[in-house]
Structure formats: C-alpha cells, structure tokens
Amino acid sequence: MLVTACVWTSLLAIAVALWTVRAQWSRFWFELEDPRSMAAFRIALTLVAIANVAGLWPWHAMLLSSEGILDGAEAARTFAPGSFAPGLLERAWAIVTGPVSLLYLFDGPAALGLHLAVFGLSALAFLVGWRTRAAGIVMFFAMDGLLVRNFLFWEGTEIVIRVFTAYLVCARCGHAYGVDAWRYRRDHPEKPRYRPIPAWPRRLAIVQLAVLLGTTGLLKTGDAWLDGDAIYYALHSQHYARFVGAPSWSLGLLRVVTWVARTIEALFPLVLVGVVGRWARAHGERLEPRARRIVIVCTGITVVATTVVVATTGQPRLLPVGTPAGATVVWLGLCLGTGWVVYRPDAPRWARWPYRRGPWLVAAAALMSGMWLSMNIGWFHPAVLACLIPLLEGEEVGRIVQRLTGRGGGAGPSTSRLAYGPRGRRLVGGLLAVHLMALALVVIPSSVHPPALRAAIEPVLGAWLRATRTQQSWGMWAPEPRMDDPMLRVVVVDADGVPRDLGTDLYALRRPVLGYDRRWKINGRILSTGASGPYARPFARWHCRQWAEGHAPARRVELYQLDWAIPPPTSSQAALVVARPEPFLSEPCG
Structure with missing residues (x-):
C-alpha cells in the first residue's frame, strides 16, 4: 500500500x-x-x-x-493466434498490433x-x-x-x-x-x-x-x-x-x-x-x-x-x-x-x-x-x-x-x-x-x-x-549470466536403428573467430523452451525431412542437452561435461 x-x-x-x-x-x-x-x-x-x-x-x-x-500457417498459429479470431474486428486489431507477415500467407x-x-x-x-x-x-x-x-x-x-x-x-x-x-x-x-x-x-x-x-x-x-x-x-x-x-x-x-x-x-x-x-x-x-x-x-x-x-x-x-x-x-x-x-x-x-x-x-x-x-x-x-x-x-x-x-x-x-x-x-x-x-x-x-x-x-x-512495433525487452545477461554452456545434440535413428549424431553444436563443430553463426542462438532457444515449447518438435520433424532427402526415412529424431559446467573463478579445473542425459525429446519420423 x-x-x-x-x-x-x-x-x-x-x-x-x-x-x-x-x-x-x-x-x-x-x-x-x-x-x-x-x-x-x-x-x-x-x-x-x-x-x-x-x-x-x-x-x-x-x-x-x-x-x-x-x-506459414503453423507460424501464424504459433506467433499470431489473434489472426484466427472469430470476429472481423478482433482480426483487424490483431493485424494492427502484430505480429503480421506476408510470409504467413505466401x-x-x-x-x-x-x-x-x-x-x-x-x-x-x-x-x-x-x-x-x-x-x-x-x-x-x-x-x-x-x-x-x-x-x-x-x-x-x-x-x-x-x-x-x-x-x-x-x-x-x-x-x-x-x-x-x-x-x-x-x-x-x-x-x-x-x-x-x-x-x-x-x-x-x-x-x-x-x-x-x-x-x-x-x-x-x-x-x-x-x-x-x-x-x-x-x-x-x-x-x-x-x-x-x-x-x-x-x-x-x-x-x-x-x-x-x-x-x-x-x-x-x-x-x-x-x-x-x-x-x-x-x-x-x-x-x-x-x-x-x-x-x-x-x-x-x-x-x-x-x-x-x-x-x-x-x-x-x-x-x-x-x-x-x-x-x-x-x-x-x-x-x-x-x-x-x-x-x-x-x-x-x-x-x-x-x-x-x-x-x-x-x-x-x-x-x-x-x-x-x-x-x-x-x-x-x-x-x-x-x-x-x-x-x-x-x-x-x-x-x-x-x-x-x-x-x-x-x-x-x-x-x-x-x-x-x-x-x-x-x-x-x-x-x-x-x-x-x-x-x-x-x-x-x-x-x-x-x-x-x-x-x-x-x-x-x-x-x-x-x-508501433517498438515492444522491447532488454534483459541481456540479467539477472545473471549463464554459468553453464548447454549444447544441443541431434541424433537421427536411421532405418536400421543405428543412431547418427549430426554434430550440431560445439562438441563437434569449430567456433568461428571472426564470423557469427546464428546456429548457437537457434540451439539455445530450442533448449530453453524445451520439449513443450513451440520449436523442438518442428525442429526434429525438419531433421526427419532433411534426412529423408538423401537416405531411407529415419525412425525418429532424438534431441539431447549436453551441459558444460563452467568452473567458478577460484577453480583451476577446465570445463566439464555433465553426464550424458536422456533425450529431452524423441520425435517419430513416420
């Protein structure tokens, strides 16, 4: 009060x-x-x-x-659900306040x-x-x-x-x-x-x-x-x-x-x-x-x-x-x-x-x-x-x-x-x-x-x-910076049941010194939103389709989170990998 x-x-x-x-x-x-x-x-x-x-x-x-x-339709339902409102005024208001994109339609x-x-x-x-x-x-x-x-x-x-x-x-x-x-x-x-x-x-x-x-x-x-x-x-x-x-x-x-x-x-x-x-x-x-x-x-x-x-x-x-x-x-x-x-x-x-x-x-x-x-x-x-x-x-x-x-x-x-x-x-x-x-x-x-x-x-x-398209969020590294370094591992289980690691993060890739790879932000957003978020399952199904273009259709795609713990400042240890977890998502490709 x-x-x-x-x-x-x-x-x-x-x-x-x-x-x-x-x-x-x-x-x-x-x-x-x-x-x-x-x-x-x-x-x-x-x-x-x-x-x-x-x-x-x-x-x-x-x-x-x-x-x-x-x-486009899936993106509109995920990010702009107001565009599917029953009334004309509600849909018009959804367009005014956004998000709206022609790429939802075409x-x-x-x-x-x-x-x-x-x-x-x-x-x-x-x-x-x-x-x-x-x-x-x-x-x-x-x-x-x-x-x-x-x-x-x-x-x-x-x-x-x-x-x-x-x-x-x-x-x-x-x-x-x-x-x-x-x-x-x-x-x-x-x-x-x-x-x-x-x-x-x-x-x-x-x-x-x-x-x-x-x-x-x-x-x-x-x-x-x-x-x-x-x-x-x-x-x-x-x-x-x-x-x-x-x-x-x-x-x-x-x-x-x-x-x-x-x-x-x-x-x-x-x-x-x-x-x-x-x-x-x-x-x-x-x-x-x-x-x-x-x-x-x-x-x-x-x-x-x-x-x-x-x-x-x-x-x-x-x-x-x-x-x-x-x-x-x-x-x-x-x-x-x-x-x-x-x-x-x-x-x-x-x-x-x-x-x-x-x-x-x-x-x-x-x-x-x-x-x-x-x-x-x-x-x-x-x-x-x-x-x-x-x-x-x-x-x-x-x-x-x-x-x-x-x-x-x-x-x-x-x-x-x-x-x-x-x-x-x-x-x-x-x-x-x-x-x-x-x-x-x-x-x-x-x-x-x-x-x-x-x-x-x-x-x-x-x-x-x-x-006005000026909504904003300025919480970079707040309230704390990350004290671990999570990585996303994508594994395709092929038609023969053999797991194939696609090497999608720094445990298998080289980090660019001068350029910038948006892959890290994409991986981090998938990990932070988890299996119930809007990205993990569509991401896994996309890998199913990508695999099928050059191979026999896979059985499933599994997503793992690998946690690299950053040692505290007083420690002399190098970064350690936490024990391999179970996949946080297993998506059938059928």
Missing part, C-alpha cells in the same frame, strides 16, 4: 511539473534542427540491418519458408525470395537516401515481416534494429547525405544547403537509448554482477567468447571491468540531464519564478516518494550494492546531487561533468567496442554503436564528416519556427506522451510497479508498443 501511494504521488508530481513547463516541453520536442545527425544515423543503422539479414542467409529456408521447421521459396528482394532494394534506396520516406516505410515492414515470421533466431539485435528503425522512418532523415538531398540542392541552389527537420525523432531515439542501456544495467542484480564475476563467465562461454578463458592473474581486473560495465549501463540515463541542460543553455530557457517554485516542489515530492519506494523494494540498484539500504543511499545521493547541479547554474565544472554527453558517449562506445571485440554475439554491439549517433548534433556530425572527407561541413539551418501547426503539435505531443509512458513501464523494475497499477496500464501501453 505504501509503495502504491508513493508511485502514484511521484507520477502526479511529475505530471504537474511537466504541465508547468509545457511551453518549454513543446519547444524541446518540436523545434527544427540540422538533419545531418539523423542522416548519418540512417546510413549506419541501415548498414547494420542489411548485414543482420544477410547473416541469416544459411538459415533463410529453415527459418522463413515452407521448407523449414514451420510453414511461404514458398519463391515468395521468400521476392520478400528478400523487396527488403534488399528498399534498404539500398533508404541507405542512399533515394525516395527516403517511402523506401524507409517499405524497408521497415519488409524487415518486420522477415523477423516475425519466426522468432526462433531472435536476440537483442533484432529488437534494437526494429525499434530504432521505427524512429528513423518518422524522421526526415533524407534531407542530408542522400540522393534526395542532392536533388533538392540541384533544383533549389538559392536555398540553404540543409533543410531543417523536426527534432522529436532524434530526441526520442536518445531517450530510447537511455532506456535500452539503463534497463540492461538495472536488471543485472544477480550475485555474479555484485561479486564481479559476470564477465569471467561470459568469457568462458564457448559459444560467444572470441577467445575462450581468462588467465588467473586477470580475475581482479575482470571484477573491476564487470562493475564498471554495469555502472556505465545503469547510470547512462544521466546523459538525458546533459542533453536537456545543453538545449536549455543554448536557447536561454529560464523558468519564471512561480513556475520554478512549482517545479522545485514537485521535484522534492518525487525524490521523497521514490526514495521510500527504493527503501521498501530495494530497486532500482544503480550501483552494484547488495542491500536495500545501500540502494537507498545511492539513489538519494544521486537525486540530491543531480538536483543541486540542475538548480545551481553556478555549479562547478567537476560537478557538471557526470551529466555531460561527451563522457557518456565515449564510455558507451568503449563498452560496446570492447564487448564486440571480445564477444561473438552478432550485430548487437554495432547496432548500439550506431544508435549513439543521435547524441551528436547535426553540426557536430558535419564537422566529423568534413574531417574524414573534406566535404559536408558548414553551418546548419537556423530558425526559430516550430514543426507543424498548433493542432499538429498537440496531436504528436500526445502520442509522444503515451510513448514515453510506455517506455517508463519498460524501464521501471516490475518489483516497483504496484500490481493493480501495472494491470491497469499494461494492456493499453503494451498494445501501443506492439502497434
């Missing part, structure tokens, strides 16, 4: 504060700005999206066509090839900025149709690309660094080089990045993160570590790296303070005395209410502390320090440093680059690196491009106008408010949500995220 009252109190105080600064709120989201930041983001994220889909090439038929483990190899061609051509057009808005929309829905055809291969990469591409499609990101921009300059040489664009998609991308990294860090509450052993276990994962293992002398260093990595993620949302503060200083935004007093009172109420919530629930734990008391001290100290910096324009530079963009941009880039170099987990880290670009202003991107190419610099557009008209700003502003509330639902730990409050708002906000 106390937590519920405090949550409602803090939400009400935040709402009053935002209403008080509604004029500044409107200018922050709807001012017109330099297009070069979002244009560079368009190029970087599209390259990652193309590489991600291309990386699935060996598995396209198995995952996405009627020749794979699920045909699932043959030719249809898949056509779908891939549409994605490839639209992605290429979006990359070079030709018919950018239309190309982006086609690319987004073509990519979404590929991704939701089968969730077996999904990892954090798909969520990052899908969510941020949705924001890119809303931006006028073709106004620079593209064919459309070149044609505009050719046809209108008398006009400024860069046309201004609404700022809200870029700023929404910044908020989303803070949610991504902040949630990822806050959910890492297990003992391995608190003790500093998480990265040790990650580097001993034979599936994902580029160079398996770590020398014993490095354990102390790995603990420090673990704590630093978690802290960078958990505290990354502080960058929002710097972004808003930089904007306010640049525009000379100062509140009137009465509005300032209201905001200060609302801020104080929010700090007190949220501190009570943290003391009661022990969440969120911003730093790797093991007790609710420690979490409360950290939370209160951070709130008071942030308030002092925000409300004291004469605060010393060292006090403002933790809220500046630069340190967080460098820290996040270093973290993602280091993880990419040491961990072989696909395109997640390059995707997040691309998502750091919106933190840069358009002129900053222009200066970087000019240093690299000798072109593309110069001042950006300057205007005091706001995007859209008053009605348009009210409409888009209302939708932004709904989306920000939905992101808050994602970022706040479930233990902090009162059950009644969550039950009331989750259906509405969850439907919004599904409809």
Whole structure:
C-alpha cells in the first residue's frame, strides 16, 4: 500500500511539473534542427540491418519458408493466434498490433525470395537516401515481416534494429547525405544547403537509448554482477567468447571491468540531464519564478516518494550494492546531487561533468567496442554503436564528416519556427506522451510497479508498443549470466536403428573467430523452451525431412542437452561435461 501511494504521488508530481513547463516541453520536442545527425544515423543503422539479414542467409529456408521447421500457417498459429479470431474486428486489431507477415500467407521459396528482394532494394534506396520516406516505410515492414515470421533466431539485435528503425522512418532523415538531398540542392541552389527537420525523432531515439542501456544495467542484480564475476563467465562461454578463458592473474581486473560495465549501463540515463541542460543553455530557457517554485516542489515530492519506494523494494540498484539500504543511499545521493547541479547554474565544472554527453558517449562506445571485440554475439554491439549517433548534433556530425572527407561541413539551418501547426503539435505531443509512458513501464523494475497499477496500464501501453512495433525487452545477461554452456545434440535413428549424431553444436563443430553463426542462438532457444515449447518438435520433424532427402526415412529424431559446467573463478579445473542425459525429446519420423 505504501509503495502504491508513493508511485502514484511521484507520477502526479511529475505530471504537474511537466504541465508547468509545457511551453518549454513543446519547444524541446518540436523545434527544427540540422538533419545531418539523423542522416548519418540512417546510413549506419541501415548498414547494420542489411548485414543482420544477410547473416541469416544459411538459415533463410529453415527459418522463413515452407521448407523449414514451420510453414506459414503453423507460424501464424504459433506467433499470431489473434489472426484466427472469430470476429472481423478482433482480426483487424490483431493485424494492427502484430505480429503480421506476408510470409504467413505466401511461404514458398519463391515468395521468400521476392520478400528478400523487396527488403534488399528498399534498404539500398533508404541507405542512399533515394525516395527516403517511402523506401524507409517499405524497408521497415519488409524487415518486420522477415523477423516475425519466426522468432526462433531472435536476440537483442533484432529488437534494437526494429525499434530504432521505427524512429528513423518518422524522421526526415533524407534531407542530408542522400540522393534526395542532392536533388533538392540541384533544383533549389538559392536555398540553404540543409533543410531543417523536426527534432522529436532524434530526441526520442536518445531517450530510447537511455532506456535500452539503463534497463540492461538495472536488471543485472544477480550475485555474479555484485561479486564481479559476470564477465569471467561470459568469457568462458564457448559459444560467444572470441577467445575462450581468462588467465588467473586477470580475475581482479575482470571484477573491476564487470562493475564498471554495469555502472556505465545503469547510470547512462544521466546523459538525458546533459542533453536537456545543453538545449536549455543554448536557447536561454529560464523558468519564471512561480513556475520554478512549482517545479522545485514537485521535484522534492518525487525524490521523497521514490526514495521510500527504493527503501521498501530495494530497486532500482544503480550501483552494484547488495542491500536495500545501500540502494537507498545511492539513489538519494544521486537525486540530491543531480538536483543541486540542475538548480545551481553556478555549479562547478567537476560537478557538471557526470551529466555531460561527451563522457557518456565515449564510455558507451568503449563498452560496446570492447564487448564486440571480445564477444561473438552478432550485430548487437554495432547496432548500439550506431544508435549513439543521435547524441551528436547535426553540426557536430558535419564537422566529423568534413574531417574524414573534406566535404559536408558548414553551418546548419537556423530558425526559430516550430514543426507543424498548433493542432499538429498537440496531436504528436500526445502520442509522444503515451510513448514515453510506455517506455517508463519498460524501464521501471516490475518489483516497483504496484500490481493493480501495472494491470491497469499494461494492456493499453503494451498494445501501443506492439502497434508501433517498438515492444522491447532488454534483459541481456540479467539477472545473471549463464554459468553453464548447454549444447544441443541431434541424433537421427536411421532405418536400421543405428543412431547418427549430426554434430550440431560445439562438441563437434569449430567456433568461428571472426564470423557469427546464428546456429548457437537457434540451439539455445530450442533448449530453453524445451520439449513443450513451440520449436523442438518442428525442429526434429525438419531433421526427419532433411534426412529423408538423401537416405531411407529415419525412425525418429532424438534431441539431447549436453551441459558444460563452467568452473567458478577460484577453480583451476577446465570445463566439464555433465553426464550424458536422456533425450529431452524423441520425435517419430513416420
């Protein structure tokens, strides 16, 4: 009851504060700005999206066509059961909220090839900025149709690309660094080089990045993160570590790296303070005395209410502390320090440093680059690196491009106008408010949500995220990293009753050092969902069909889980294989 009252109190105080600064709120989201930041983001994220889909090439038929483990009808029944609802309105709502894919209806190899061609051509057009808005929309829905055809291969990469591409499609990101921009300059040489664009998609991308990294860090509450052993276990994962293992002398260093990595993620949302503060200083935004007093009172109420919530629930734990008391001290100290910096324009530079963009941009880039170099987990880290670009202003991107190419610099557009008209700003502003509330639902730990409050708002906000294709889950390596390394063994019992091991995991295969094999994610998802999940039996039946193409029909396919136990940091043992278990699935091939 106390937590519920405090949550409602803090939400009400935040709402009053935002209403008080509604004029500044409107200018922050709807001012017109330099297009070069979002244009560079368009190029970087599209390259990652193309590489991600291309990386699935060996598995396209198995995952996405009627020749794979699920045909279109089976995939629709598994992933989009709402499309079979009895009423027309229910089916229409299922299409709006998704998932929906043309590959549910047209699932043959030719249809898949056509779908891939549409994605490839639209992605290429979006990359070079030709018919950018239309190309982006086609690319987004073509990519979404590929991704939701089968969730077996999904990892954090798909969520990052899908969510941020949705924001890119809303931006006028073709106004620079593209064919459309070149044609505009050719046809209108008398006009400024860069046309201004609404700022809200870029700023929404910044908020989303803070949610991504902040949630990822806050959910890492297990003992391995608190003790500093998480990265040790990650580097001993034979599936994902580029160079398996770590020398014993490095354990102390790995603990420090673990704590630093978690802290960078958990505290990354502080960058929002710097972004808003930089904007306010640049525009000379100062509140009137009465509005300032209201905001200060609302801020104080929010700090007190949220501190009570943290003391009661022990969440969120911003730093790797093991007790609710420690979490409360950290939370209160951070709130008071942030308030002092925000409300004291004469605060010393060292006090403002933790809220500046630069340190967080460098820290996040270093973290993602280091993880990419040491961990072989696909395109997640390059995707997040691309998502750091919106933190840069358009002129900053222009200066970087000019240093690299000798072109593309110069001042950006300057205007005091706001995007859209008053009605348009009210409409888009209302939708932004709904989306920000939905992101808050994602970022706040479930233990902090009162059950009644969550039950009331989750259906509405969850439907919004599904409809906008921005639903998300950022629990990578949370609350604990895996402390074992399970492997999937597929055994075909042939027509003569002889078991044939297909060698489907690292007990029989070599791990690629540079490339990335999506096989590990596929195997891991089958193991984690088990025999009763949606994948194991279709996967076994697919192996039956594959075997029958070159051999006499097999009797059955058996799936085994081999558990490789990772020794604790203090042990000198090598990884051990747990005794061979019985098959967790035996599927007849008849």
